[in-house]
Amino acid sequence: MSTLSTLAALLLVVQTAFTAPTETSVSSVFGSEKVACSIFKQKYPDHTFYPNTAGYTYETQSQYWSARQFSLPACVFVPSSATQVSFAITTLTLTLSKFAIRGGGHMPVPGYNNIDSNGILLSTSNLSTLALSKDQATVSIGPGNRWRNVYAYLQPYGLAVAGGRVGSVGVPGLLLGGGISFYSNQYGFASNNVVKYECVLASGIIIEATARNAYSDLFWALKGGGNSFCIVTRFDLKAFKSPKVWVGMAQYDQSQSANYLDAVYTFGKYGALDSKAAIIPTVVMLPGINTTIYVTAKFYDSETSSPTVFENFTAPNLVSFSDSFALQPLSTYIDSTDVLQPLGLRQEFRVMSSIVSRDAIGLIHDTYTSAVSAKLSGVANLTTTITFQPITKEFIQQGINAGGNPQGVDISKAPYFWMDESWSWTREEDDETILNFADSVTADINKQLQAKGLAGTYLYMNDAGKGQPIFQSYPAKNLERLKEVREKYDPSRIYTNLTPGGWKVLQA
Structure with a gap:
């Protein structure tokens, strides 16, 4: 037959x-x-x-x-x-x-x-297409690519895109969940920079969705609506000049935790004043050896470094024991950090959200680190982190300027911190311990934030754990529209x- x-x-x-x-x-x-x-x-x-x-x-x-x-x-x-x-x-x-x-x-x-x-x-x-348009304004990217491939492809042209900050992360997952980028203060969510999606609908029909064609409703839904609508077989993204950037990672010891949290708060509060700047501040805990390290990835989209934008993360305020901040192509930095995301370990995520507040940072940090020390010191080979991702008003405004998106983050209460909790371990027998801890510490912190009026509402899909109410954190009218688009297609x-x-x- x-x-x-x-x-x-x-x-x-x-x-x-x-x-x-x-x-x-x-x-x-x-x-x-x-x-x-x-x-x-x-x-x-x-x-x-x-x-x-x-x-x-x-x-x-x-x-x-x-x-x-x-x-x-x-x-x-x-x-x-x-x-x-x-x-x-x-x-x-x-x-x-x-x-x-x-x-x-x-x-x-x-x-x-x-x-x-x-x-x-x-x-x-x-599905590994990488093709630059003749005018070098857009790049077509197949969903089989990871961001390291994209940046490496664009580097000889002196170009970049608003994409992922970790080289091993895949293109489709980041974009369909919105996507935080080093360039987000300038260009919004990574998904706000998609100009066309090639999609396979549930009927098997292949279509292209843009902001202005007959599939504009689907185009909107794909900017943060996840995988309920179609399979995207090509993303066309805006490309822009960014041949070299100042980027690198600074590390500090536990004795500087208070000043570190002060610096993170200050950047979160005023980071929008220079849209070329971005940070990824991460508290790294190794409970088995009672060690905590405070890390900041610093990024500045210029070949001329700003003398002031990262001053709170440098001496005399903070003295690093390691700092790789240097002028280099983004692709070079991305390649160098891939070792920080090794394959084959057991992983778990949770996501939280707060308004930018020094009290919120202190509450989250102290609750999390205390709980880890008390409950997870016996988990072999455990590394756990909590990352305070600053989300500025400018970040959100760029999405609005680009036609809006399903996330509908409330700009009136910005800036925010979107916290990513992560756990990495080796033994399957520790799974239940980690999962129970992830649920309990997240619930505890959220309860405290709510009680003090410090909680945010939006939950970022790409850092979430199973069962977290992602779409329930979108505006009700946007969720209803997403459901209508899903039903249509x-x-x-x-x-x-x-x-x-x-x-x-x-x-x-």
Whole structure:
């Protein structure tokens, strides 16, 4: 039987699965993933991998940041074009097969970008387009790229994009969740810099969405609405001149914690005064050896360094024991920091939000560090961090200027700190301890922030843990609009029910 005949025959299965009261929703059928794998293998044998093959191992393990994401799908399909993605979605829909989609594999929530043997993994590894437009105003980026690839490609042209700050992070996950960039004070969310999305809809149709064409509603939804709408097979981003920047990382010992927190607060409060500047301030704890290090990644988008913008992070206010701040291409810095994100460890995230307040920083820091010291010192090889990401009014205004986005962050209460809590460890037997701690310390800090009127409302998807109410933190009217867009483009709920991973607007 031909592939098309096989797919047509499977329509009978689909018809019996569409039942009231949700006529247009779908669920999987036991064993259907085996049928889909067989179809992929027949049509694209070189792009389909079964267990116990080198391609399968590469796609299901070596491409994931967190070992908790390693899983064993029925097969892996690795399309190399939007047409092949379309074929995959049609096949998966007609067979009612569950599937996961992996971009860079950095999101550590189990099941969000991989799937077990009752489903199929779609890998974007071969969707690796990188192409600069003739006028060098935009760059087309395939979802199989990580940000290190993008910056390296643009570096010979003296160009950059508003992209990720960690080289191993994948392009699609960052952009579909909004994306914080070193350039965000100048250009807003990374997603505010997308000018066109090439997408495969649930119907299998390939379209392009822009701010002004017939798919402008979908274009808006993709700027922070996650994976409920389509599979993006190409992102076209604005490119801009940024041949070299001042960037590097300074480290301080525990004795300087108070001055460090003062400096972070001051930058958070006044950082918008120079939009070329950005920082990533991170408290790094190694509880097993009772060590805490205070780190600041400093960034300045100019070949001329500002003498004042980072003065609170330098002597005599703070004396670093290491500082790599230097003029260099961004791609060089990104490559040098990849070692800080090793593959194969067990990872977990949580996200929090507060207004910029010295009291808020102190409360969060003291509660977190005390709890870690009291409860996690026995976890082997544990590294835990909390990062205070300053979000300025200028950052938010840039998104508004670019036509708005689903996040709808309230600019009237800006600036904010968006805190990323992370844990990295080695032993599976410690999973429950870490997950319980993550829930309890986050709830404790949020309760204290709420009681003191210091809490923010928006929760940043890309730093969140499973179960955190991401879309519930968006304005109600934006969430309703997201649900309407999802219903319009995916009435059968293919990207909701057959793709279980990720935060879903329908479920918010």
